[in-house]
Amino acid sequence: MRFDLPAPxxxxxxxxxxxxxxxxxxxxxxxxxxxxxxxxxxCPACWSTAVDWEEASGQAALYTWSVVHxxxxxxxxxxxxxVAAVVDLAEGPRMMTNVVDCDADALTxxxxxxxxxxxxxxxxxxxxxxxx
Amino acid sequence: xxxxxxxxxxxxxxxxxxxxxxxxxxxYRDPLELTVDACLGAIADAxxxxxxxxxxxxxxxxxENPAGFSGAGVTDVQEALRLNLSWYAGGLELPGQLGAVIxxxxxxxxxxxxxxxxxxxxxxxxxxxxxxxxxVMPGGDSRSGGFRATGFMEWLLPFSAPSAAVxxxxxxxxxxxxxxxxxxxxxxxxxxxxxxxTVNPKAIYRDPMTMDDYLSARMISSPLCLFDCDVxxxxxxxxxxxxxxxxxxxxxxPIEVEAVGTAFxxxxxxxxxxxxxxxxxxxxxxxxxxxxxxxxxxVQLAEMYDGFSFITMxxxxxxxxxxxxxxxxxxxxxxxxxREGELPLNTHGGQLSAGRLHGFGFLHxxxxxxxxxxxxxxxxxxxxxxVACAGGGPLAGALLLTRGx
Ligand SMILES: [Zn+2]
Numbered sequence: 001m002r003f004d005l006p007a008p009x010x011x012x013x014x015x016x017x018x019x020x021x022x023x024x025x026x027x028x029x030x031x032x033x034x035x036x037x038x039x040x041x042x043c044p045a046c047w048s049t050a051v052d053w054e055e056a057s058g059q060a061a062l063y064t065w066s067v068v069h070x071x072x073x074x075x076x077x078x079x080x081x082x083v084a085a086v087v088d089l090a091e092g093p094r095m096m097t098n099v100v101d102c103d104a105d106a107l108t109x110x111x112x113x114x115x116x117x118x119x120x121x122x123x124x125x126x127x128x129x130x131x132x
Numbered sequence: 133x134x135x136x137x138x139x140x141x142x143x144x145x146x147x148x149x150x151x152x153x154x155x156x157x158x159x160y161r162d163p164l165e166l167t168v169d170a171c172l173g174a175i176a177d178a179x180x181x182x183x184x185x186x187x188x189x190x191x192x193x194x195x196e197n198p199a200g201f202s203g204a205g206v207t208d209v210q211e212a213l214r215l216n217l218s219w220y221a222g223g224l225e226l227p228g229q230l231g232a233v234i235x236x237x238x239x240x241x242x243x244x245x246x247x248x249x250x251x252x253x254x255x256x257x258x259x260x261x262x263x264x265x266x267x268v269m270p271g272g273d274s275r276s277g278g279f280r281a282t283g284f285m286e287w288l289l290p291f292s293a294p295s296a297a298v299x300x301x302x303x304x305x306x307x308x309x310x311x312x313x314x315x316x317x318x319x320x321x322x323x324x325x326x327x328x329x330t331v332n333p334k335a336i337y338r339d340p341m342t343m344d345d346y347l348s349a350r351m352i353s354s355p356l357c358l359f360d361c362d363v364x365x366x367x368x369x370x371x372x373x374x375x376x377x378x379x380x381x382x383x384x385x386p387i388e389v390e391a392v393g394t395a396f397x398x399x400x401x402x403x404x405x406x407x408x409x410x411x412x413x414x415x416x417x418x419x420x421x422x423x424x425x426x427x428x429x430x431v432q433l434a435e436m437y438d439g440f441s442f443i444t445m446x447x448x449x450x451x452x453x454x455x456x457x458x459x460x461x462x463x464x465x466x467x468x469x470x471r472e473g474e475l476p477l478n479t480h481g482g483q484l485s486a487g488r489l490h491g492f493g494f495l496h497x498x499x500x501x502x503x504x505x506x507x508x509x510x511x512x513x514x515x516x517x518x519v520a521c522a523g524g525g526p527l528a529g530a531l532l533l534t535r536g537x
Pocket of ligand 1: 029030031032033034043044045046047048
């Protein structure tokens, strides 16, 4: 049993398909211009349904993080220690992710990050971040 | 009834009795039995009979998963005690766990019931057994045989952020960054809880703990160590909410509900609130102080959620006992929050040391202290004004209580 795989539905499938191809997608409203995440079929700022996927720049700033040392739930226990992080994308939306390939002692709030990709299994790849 | 009592309906309600079952790390007892022990205790404490009870309110309501999270729902207790109900509610989309008690307060205020039995039972200790929290699966889609993350968990689990320990740790780290808060300051929440637990015969962990013990404990999710995380347990807690005009029927001077806080402005997701150095509690706290002429400096004891120690720090700021970001210096050294200090905090040992009764334990303790029934852990000075607050992250509900004013 593993607890790290998503259940893509018609609304979220494009995000996961793109991640597998090495692209990070967010949604943007054609009417008011607001970008949003988690993806919705309408704009949470103005409720317009004229929302579409766009590829994010992959630039982000580190908002906060934690070094996870212990977790009972598989497969997370096998990955410790790792860095769970909340990042602010350059486009505005905030997302939960991981910072990889970086010494935890070198992490600082606000540090510039860029997107990278980690394969969870043959069907799922997640956007993660590395120092820019 | 004064004009402001008309305006603030919670003042038509009082707390009239409390009850608690045996509490243990793993009792392996029928959770309904624990629930009934607590409920009958609360009814008797109020000087009432089960036939007087015409309402039930509970959190989170009956549910199977995660195992141990809900020991009984509304219908379980309605059936067990053969109650005739005028009003009832059970659920978890509420302003924190104590939102169920606030529901009861609103029901008696509205005249739908006279005496509402409120309860919460957990048996997470037994359900997890020796396997830890891994024995307790999060909700998700398992149609394909394996687990698949759905809803908001679709944006957390694939990113290796599987539990409140990880989310709250990130909140704490942001607070450390913004305000210079330290582990030694955060430790005071855990050390204070343990000091109080040593004189609570029902507490799970009663051995003294030192700063060295705290600092050398293993890290779970930085900056939170083992002693920043509450302890799963088994136990039931109950209280009776009565209409104020029933006071003549009650055994004890009632505890009055001066004000409640239930507000939450902003995105209700663990990673999406605009300021992750706090969360829903700041809105609930702000609202509560808008509903009373009392001030934070009037409060003589505070029982505030500590599912993780950092959540109590958030509540100290949210309830305006200190300024935003100032909870670290506020608790520094621990004297201020000790039983003899200016704001006695989590006088039973909190969930960190007394066990994860999940919110209801704080209200139980606030009532106990205001009634002067704290025994060896009684706050000195005959306290008359206290707060009980529960919930972390996107969950928050707060009550300001008075006795004998
Ligand atoms: Zn829009």
